[in-house]
Amino acid sequence: xxxxxxxxxxxxPASRRPSPxxxxxxxxxxxxxxxxxxxxxxxxxxxxCVRLFCLLVLSLxxxxxxxxxxxxxxxxxxxxxxxxxxxxGYEEELGTAYDANNLAFFPLYPMAVRVLSWLLPGSAASAGxxxxxxxxxxAAWGIxxxxxxxxxxxxxxxxxxxxxxxxxxxxxWMGYTESLFTAFAAWSLYxxxxxxxxxAGTLASMAGLTRPTGVALAAAVSLxxxxxxxxxxxxxxxxxxxxxxxxxxxxVGWVGARLGRWDxxxxxxxxxxxxxxxxxxTLRRLxxxxxxxxxxELFLILVCVTLIASTVLYVRCVLDRQPLxxxxxxxxxxxxxxxSGGVFFSRARFLLPGFPLLLPLAVAxxxxxxxxxxxxxxxxxxxxGYFGGYMLLVWPSAP
Numbered sequence: 410x411x412x413x414x415x416x417x418x419x420x421x422p423a424s425r426r427p428s429p430x431x432x433x434x435x436x437x438x439x440x441x442x443x444x445x446x447x448x449x450x451x452x453x454x455x456x457x458c459v460r461l462f463c464l465l466v467l468s469l470x471x472x473x474x475x476x477x478x479x480x481x482x483x484x485x486x487x488x489x490x491x492x493x494x495x496x497x498g499y500e501e502e503l504g505t506a507y508d509a510n511n512l513a514f515f516p517l518y519p520m521a522v523r524v525l526s527w528l529l530p531g532s533a534a535s536a537g538x539x540x541x542x543x544x545x546x547x548a549a550w551g552i553x554x555x556x557x558x559x560x561x562x563x564x565x566x567x568x569x570x571x572x573x574x575x576x577x578x579x580x581x582w583m584g585y586t587e588s589l590f591t592a593f594a595a596w597s598l599y600x601x602x603x604x605x606x607x608x609a610g611t612l613a614s615m616a617g618l619t620r621p622t623g624v625a626l627a628a629a630v631s632l633x634x635x636x637x638x639x640x641x642x643x644x645x646x647x648x649x650x651x652x653x654x655x656x657x658x659x660x661v662g663w664v665g666a667r668l669g670r671w672d673x674x675x676x677x678x679x680x681x682x683x684x685x686x687x688x689x690x691t692l693r694r695l696x697x698x699x700x701x702x703x704x705x706e707l708f709l710i711l712v713c714v715t716l717i718a719s720t721v722l723y724v725r726c727v728l729d730r731q732p733l734x735x736x737x738x739x740x741x742x743x744x745x746x747x748x749s750g751g752v753f754f755s756r757a758r759f760l761l762p763g764f765p766l767l768l769p770l771a772v773a774x775x776x777x778x779x780x781x782x783x784x785x786x787x788x789x790x791x792x793x794g795y796f797g798g799y800m801l802l803v804w805p806s807a808p
Contacts, residue, residue: 445554448562452553452569453546459573459790460545460582466794467579470802478801481583483534486807487514488584492533494519495526503668503676512664512677517618517656518586537584545581545588549573551595552764558602559732560772567771567782572764574789576711577757579797580808590620591762594738597626598765601633601734606649610634617657621678622759625741627654633734683751690750691716708754708804711796715757719743722766729772735765758808 446453464478471478484492490511500510518540525536549569556565572578581588597612613630617623634650637643665673678684698705698713723743726736746759760766774782800808 446550448557449550449553449565452566453549455566456546456549456569456573459570459793460578462790463579463794463797464582467798467801470798474802476802481801483538483584487586488534488537490514491519491522491537491584491586495523495533495537499667501667503670503673504680507680507682510677510680512667512674513681513683515586515617515619515621515623515660517615518589521589534584538582541584541588542582544592548581548588548592548595551592551599554599555595555602555735555765556768556771558599559768560775563775564768564771567774567786568764568767570786571767571770571774571789574786574793575761576715576793576796577761577800577808578793579800580758580761583808585758585808586620587758587761590616590623591764593619593623594626594762595764597630598734598738601630602732604637606630606634606637606643606646607652608649610649610652610655613653614656617654618660619656620762621657622742622745622762623657624654625738625745627657628741629734629738632737636733678751681751683749685745685748686750688748690753691747691756694753706804708796708800712754712757715760716747719760719763719766720747722769725769726765729769731765731768735768739763739765752807754804754806755808 467481468478471481482488491514494511494514494516499512499516504510518537521540522533522537525540526533529536529539549572552572553565553569556568573581581591593612593616597609597616600606600609600612609630613623613626616626630653631650634646634653637646638650661674664677665671667673668676670676694709695713695716698709720743723739726739742760742763746756749756774785777785
């Protein structure tokens with residue numbers, strides 16, 4: 410126990426002592442936030458440098474091809490769906506057309522874009538891109554906080570740099586939901602590690618309104634809170650367990666009510682060919698792209714390697730005995746991505762929020778020499794710059 414904490418316990422009567430997980434006073438909270446931000450500053454600076462380098466590579470590549478990068482980043486593919494929801498709302502009927510019902514997209518990001526477009530000058534696309542960029546900074550901060558708490562500041566720094574340098578990391582600065590979702594996930598998991606269950610549950614609920622895979626975070630937080638309840642009953646842990654799945658369940662229930670059928674959301678997903686088949690389609694695709702096809706598309710090879718590497722890293726995480734909430738979150742996320750029978754080429758992007766998978770690599774880098782670690786990170790950044798440009802300028806479909 411730290412000296413300041415012990416002093417508080419001696420001076421304050423029992424009725425006035427701060428309880429574990431209690432929200433600190435506003436002034437104390439501000440001081441803690443400032444200290445945390447200063448502590449994370451090198452990681453955030455490194456994150457911005459990596460992303461700016463990748464953006465520079467994309468800009469130069471696009472200039473040579475005579476393309477502008479703004480439409481690619483702000484209003485292409487899924488971004489256009491979110492902008493459509495922000496402008497016109499959701500469909501009222503299920504319909505029969507494939508890949509056409511916008512109820513498949515969760516509401517928090519497009520609703521935030523709508524609010525920002527009212528408050529800020531510029532287009533809704535600009536607001537969406539601005540939201541994604543700022544969300545990525547909060548995500549990087551939360552990722553650092555998790556790594557720092559588990560293994561120290563050096564690991565937190567490398568964890569952020571590795572997340573920034575993922576091959577599909579350019580999506581972090583696009584009008585997509587991955588950065589916002591990762592920010593909620595990182596800070597929710599950090600709250601779990603600190604035993605702040607109300608914050609963990611609230612952030613998990615927000616994540617459940619952001620992406621379908623919010624169910625993975627909800628499961629992890631609820632599991633952690635229930636296990637904490639078994640050790641020592643706390644109404645905060647109980648509240649966290651109940652809050653965590655609320656966002657995801659609310660949207661799924663709302664879609665069902667809107668369409669007049671209890672399975673409305675899952676019916677929409679079927680029209681997008683997103684069903685769970687236990688991994689049959691994943692194995693078929695891996696066989697096609699890695700074995701059967703003699704001239705496979707480079708981006709599909711990248712997706713295949715990402716899925717295989719993620720599985721191997723998850724095994725490593727289990728062997729390293731990562732905290733259960735992290736293992737549960739990434740485990741359910743991997744199960745959803747690998748077990749889906751739907752679109753294959755976006756699965757590397759779907760795994761972007763699974764940053765705990767990078768912890769074994771961050772720990773390994775922290776234990777090697779600075780020169781060798783810098784060489785590995787530089788190599789990853791160069792690959793991220795190349796694949797980011799390839800993903801948007803050569804690959805003909807969605808990231």
